[in-house]
Each structure stands twice: as structure tokens, then as C-alpha cells.
Amino acid sequence: MARKKLVMVGNGMAGVRALEELLRLAPDRYDITVFGAEPCGHYNRIMLSPVLANEMDIDEIFTHHPRWYEEQGITLYTSKVVTKIDRQRQCVIADDGTEAHYDRLLLALGSLPRVLPISGNTLDGVTTYREVRDVHHIMNAARKHRRAVVIGGGLLGLEAAYGLSRHGMEVTVVHLNECVLDRQLDGKASRLLQQYLKHQGIEFLLSRQVAALEGRDRVESVRFDSGEQISADLVVMAAGIHPRIALAKEAGLHCKQGIVVDDCLQTFDPKIYAVGECVQHRGQVYGLVAPLYEQARVCANHLAEIGISRYEGSVLSTSLKVTGISLFSAGDFKGDESTREIVFFDVADSVYKKLVVKDDRLIGALLYGETNDSRWYLDLIRSSRSIAAIRENMVFGRVFCESDEVSFQNMDTDPNHDSAQTSWQ
DSSP: OOOEEEEEEOOSHHHHHHHHHHHHHOTTSEEEEEEOSSSSSEEOGGGHHHHHTTSSOGGGGEEEOHHHHHHTTOEEEOSOOEEEEETTTTEEEETTSOEEEOSEEEEOOOEEEOOOOSBTTTSBTEEEOSSHHHHHHHHHHHHHOOEEEEEOOSHHHHHHHHHHHHTTOEEEEEESSSSTTTTTSOHHHHHHHHHHHHHTTEEEEESOOEEEEEOSSBOOEEEETTSOEEEOSEEEEOSOEEEOOHHHHHTTOOBSSSEEEOTTSBOSSTTEEEOSTTEEETTBOOOSHHHHHHHHHHHHHHHTTOOOOOOOOOOOEEEEEETTEEEEEEESOSOOTTOEEEEEEETTTTEEEEEEEETTEEEEEEEESOOTTHHHHHHHHHHTOBOTTTTTTGGGOHHHHHOSSOOHHHHHHOGGGTTEEEEEO
């Protein structure tokens, strides 16, 4: 059977995982062409933070060098931005005029960092934190300057702040909300993390709205809507991302917040698929790696024309390490009036756990400082099986629940656990 033509626009983590799965399922079905906007092969984007913190070398995070594409028979175009999809001719056109025709098109466009629409956002010394070139820019600035302001107290913002502090810079994190990592943590865990990071030399200004960045040629200060100002030689914007959908919209594909796809990761046009951060599925846009990989597996199944797999959404979970502190959250870890909470807090070791239960089902989990049982809790959430038999003990972990030698009562009165507080709420 003659090979069909598959073109992939985007060379990020979701798209490359889809290619890997497709090559495993149907290695001879397509002649594949890939367009990547960056001047390199594929790298692990989530490893940019260890690079910034001088914990890894930049070469270590590249997982698919151009030679890999060559070995797989894939035509790779780097530093080429696709500017048009001609659906009638079934081809894509890059900014330099390069064309590639397709039988199937896979859009893995990713997302764009949010740049605050404020005056001064184009000054020298103002950067985003998203790609390899951003890391190079930030590291070069850190060698020459002393005062850094990171706008955004989410995961990327805290990782950028930690990396800059490792370079000896004076770092202040500015966040719009009153708690950092407010999407991954509750208030208590957020305060624990903030306290720890302050001990590492990172300062915080919370509940602040940035009004402008000021300076002549280079940024010199950050001004808030209250009129308050702080000095800055470097400003890193880490205030969120938004799906990259302009190309798809201009081609007439159905888009809302992201490119709308069905359970097969197929767009309004049956010849065009999409995966990753650019996608909106059942009203949800995902920015975490695990859901994107799940999408990639399903998409590859359909591109391989097996067609038996469905993507029905993901239980969101975050497992991360911020400056040595392990964190995990999954499901509905904040709860509401219809749920109950099991809370464990070990003051001495700064270990905090919160499990959210509804109708004898675990629906959410939050772990700070100790995350060994994160996979077990995630399995309990995903399976939605009854936890009635272990409910009183499960905050202490899987081993405790499966042990016949230790009881909840013994743990409650153990003098070695005086610093621990366990409660139902």
C-alpha cells in the first residue's frame, strides 16, 4: 500500500510523543514531515528549570536530535514557522515559502507565554520563560545584573525565581493572588512553601497588580497600580500561557479557547488532528504533560487507522519538586460543602497531607513534603472505588493501610508523633 503523507506542525512534547506512538503502531504507513519553529530538534521543556538552576547542562535535555528524525525517515524543517494551512489544496506553507502537502495533518502548536499588555513590556531586560532561547537570555542577564523581578507565582514563576537565586540575584516574586501556586495548592500548603522559599532568599509581593515597567532603554523598575515601585534589572514574565490557535482559526477550523477536537483528537476537518496545549477537548484545555501524552496515544491510534481508542479527558494531577520540596495534588483537592477532609500535619518535618472524600470515594489529594504515596492516591481517585474500609487510616499511606501490625489507634498515641495533627473536617 502506498504511503500517505503526514505533516506535523510543531515539534513539542505532545507532538513528538504522538510520532513515537505512531511509529510503533504503523511504522510504514506515512511519509512524515515536521515543521519546528525553533532552530533545533526536540527537547524536554520541563527540564529547562534545572538548566536555569545550573543543575543540568542544556545538551542533556535534548531527547531527539536531528539525526533521530533522519533515522526514522522523517523530514524535519527547523526555524520554519507555518503561516498558512490551505485546506483545499491540503498543504501547509511556511514563512519562507516552503510547502508540504498532506493526507493527514497533525497540529501540535503548543501555547504562547502570556505577555502583560502594559507599557514597558518591550524594554531590554524583559523576557518570558518558555523556550531554550529564553533560558539563554535569562542566564546572560543574571551574569551582569543583580535585581530580578518574576511576575507570576505559578510553577514556572517559582522555578524561574529559584534558578535566578542560584545565580546570586536578588529575586522578588510578584503574584496577583494572595497565595503562590494557587492552582496546585491550598492556602496552608502555599504558605508553607512560601515560608520555605523566603528562607532560600526569595522575596514575595502578593496581591499586587503590575501597572507598568519603567526605564529608558532597559527596564529599571516595576510599578504597581497602587503607585508602589520596586527596582529591577531583569523582569521575567511567567504569568501564564494561552493556546496557540491563530493558524487554525485562519484556516477556518472550529476554535474556542483552543482548537476544538473530539474524542479521537480530530478537528472539524476530518483530515486534521490536534494534540497538546493548543487543544480544547470537552471544554477543557490542558497544560500538564500527562494529559498531553494521553492525547498523543489516542491520536496515534487513529492516525495508524486502528481507530479503537478514545480520549475521554484526564484526572488532573501535578507532581513536582520546587527547590527540594516535593509536592503533589490531584483531583478536587479543595473540596466544598458536600465533601469531608482528612488532614495530617507534621510540624517538625513540614509534612502536610489533605485528602478530600465524598460518598466514601477519594476525589482529591494534596501532599506537601512527602509524596511517596502519590501514585496510590491517584489510582484511588481515578478508580472511584470505595475507601470506606481504609478511610480512617489512608492519610498515613498505602503501607499503613495494608499492614496488620499497626493500627490507627497506636499511631494516634505514639509519642514519636507528638508533632503530628490529624483531623476530620
